[in-house]
Amino acid sequence: MAGRRHEGTFTVSIDPSSIPSFGGQDPEQTGPTGSVVIPDQELVKQLLDQMELKYLVDEEGDLAAPWEEFRTYFMFRGEGEQAVFAVRTFYERAYSVDDKPQLHEVIDDWNRRTLWPKVYTHTHDDGSVRLIGEAQTIIGLGVSLEHFVSSTVSWVRASIEFDQWVGETLGLEKDAEGDDGEGDAGETES
Template identity: 70%
Template sequence: MTIDPSSIPNFGGKPQPQQASGPAGPVVPDQDLVKQLLDQMELKYVVDDEGDLAAPWEDFRTYFMFRGEGDQQVFSVRTFYDRPHSPEDRVKILDAIDDWNRRTLWPKIYTHLHEDEGGAATLRLIGEAQMLIGTGVSLEHFVSSTVSWVRASIEFDKWLVEQFGLEKPESDGSPSDEA
C-alpha cells in the first residue's frame, strides 16, 4: 500500500488537484506506512529503543505508536513537550490546557509530574490522539488524521509559548537535526 501525495492534506497552500479514483478498502496501518507518510511530509524520524517511531523537534518529540492486538489495536500519536514547568504552576497550567482541550479536538493535553534522580520535580505536558485501527481504516482517513495530529501538536507548542510568554522557539516547526 502506498500513499498518494495528493491525499496529504494541504494546510494553507494552493489546493492540490485530486485524482479521480474510487475509495480504497480498509487497511490496517503499520509502522512502514507511517514511515512512508513521514518521508512524504519531509519529517525526520528515528526508531527508539522500544521500536517506536519518534519525530524530534527542538522543544518536543512526537511518537507514533501501535499498541494492542487484533481488533483492539490502537494507533497513538503522543507528543512529549520538553519545557519544564514548576509544580507550583500546576493550577495555572491546568487552567490553560483545560481551555485548549475544550476548544480543540486534538491533541488532548495532560500533565505529568516528573522527578529526577535528585528528587527535584518538574511538571511536563503530554499531548495525545488515538485511533482504533484493528478492524481497518480508510487510508485517506488515516493519512489526514495523522497529518492533522502532527500539525496540531506543533500548534499547541506555539499556543503554549504565546499563553505563557515563554521564550520563542528558534525552530521553524520542522524536526530538529538532533536525531
C-alpha cells in the same frame, strides 16, 4: 529539527494518492471512500518521508520525530480488534509544581476548544512538570487510508500548533526572545 517551519508556521501538504506502495494491505479490500488498511510502522514511515519529517526508531521500537522543543511518537499498541494507533507528543519545556494550577487552566482551555491533541500534565520524580499531548484511534478492523493519512497529518500539525499556542498563551515566547541578548538582534539561524 524535523519538519519545515517558516515564520512560526508548519505547512504540510500531502496527497494520499502520491504515497507509494503501502505494505501489509489487501489491495482488493476497499470501502466506499477507498482503500481500507490496517496501518503499520512501514506505512507511518512512508507518510513521514512524504511529509519530509526526520524520524528515528527508539529503543522500544516506536517511531519518533524529534523537534527542538518536543518529540512526537507514533505508537502501535494492542492486537486484533483492540489495536490502537497513537500519536503522543512530549513537550520539553519544564515547569515547576507551583505552575501546575496555571497549566491546568491553560490546557483545560485548549482541551475544551480543540479536538486534538488532548493535553495533560506529568510530574516527574524530580518535581518538574511537563506537558504531553495525545491523539489515538482504533485500527484493528482497518481504517480508510485517506482517513488515516489526514488524521495523522492533522495530529502532527496540531501538536506543533499547541507548542506555539501554549508559549504565546503563557507569554513564554516573548521571554525566550528577550533572553537571546541584544547582540544577536540581526543574526538568523540557518
